Amino acid sequence: MAYPDTIADAIDRRKVLEFRYKNVARRVRPHILGRVGKGELAVSAWQISGTGSGWRLFHLDDICDLRETGEGFHGPARGYNPDDPAFSRIIDRI
Numbered sequence: 220m221a222y223p224d225t226i227a228d229a230i231d232r233r234k235v236l237e238f239r240y241k242n243v244a245r246r247v248r249p250h251i252l253g254r255v256g257k258g259e260l261a262v263s264a265w266q267i268s269g270t271g272s273g274w275r276l277f278h279l280d281d282i283c284d285l286r287e288t289g290e291g292f293h294g295p296a297r298g299y300n301p302d303d304p305a306f307s308r309i310i311d312r313i
Contacts, residue, residue: 222260222279222285223252223260223279225285225287226249226252226262226279226285226311227252227310228287229249229287230250230311230313231311233291233293233294234288234289234290234291234292235248235267235288235290235291236248236249236285236286236287236288237285237286237287237288238277238282238283238284238285238286239282239283240269240277240281240282240283243269243270244268245266245268245269245275245277246268246269246288247262247264247265247267247269247275248264248265248267248292248296249262249264250262250264250295250299250312251263251303251306251309251311251312251313252309252310252311252312253306253308253310253311253312254306254307254310255276255278255305255306255307259279260278260279260280260310261278261279261305261306262276262279262282263275263276263277263303263305263306264277265299274296276305294313299313301313
């Protein structure tokens with residue numbers, strides 16, 4: 220699965236991502252990639268569109284059709300916690 224690499228690259232380059240999650244199209248600004256729960260990969264992101272806007276945690280196993288949009292964003296969204304306690308291990312972050 221190339222998703223972790225694509226997500227890490229988007230975090231590093233501050234690029235908006237699009238994907239389907241639980242059969243809903245989403246646009247997000249990715250902030251943290253890491254491991255949650257029993258070691259599952261997840262991304263914490265500010266959702267721009269999909270089911271409203273705001274902070275969401277997406278498990279990579281439930282993501283499909285992921286692509287970088289080319290649209291950029293500046294800095295972290297309000298309320299960003301670089302040490303988000305949902306993550307047991309952070310792989311990449313803003």
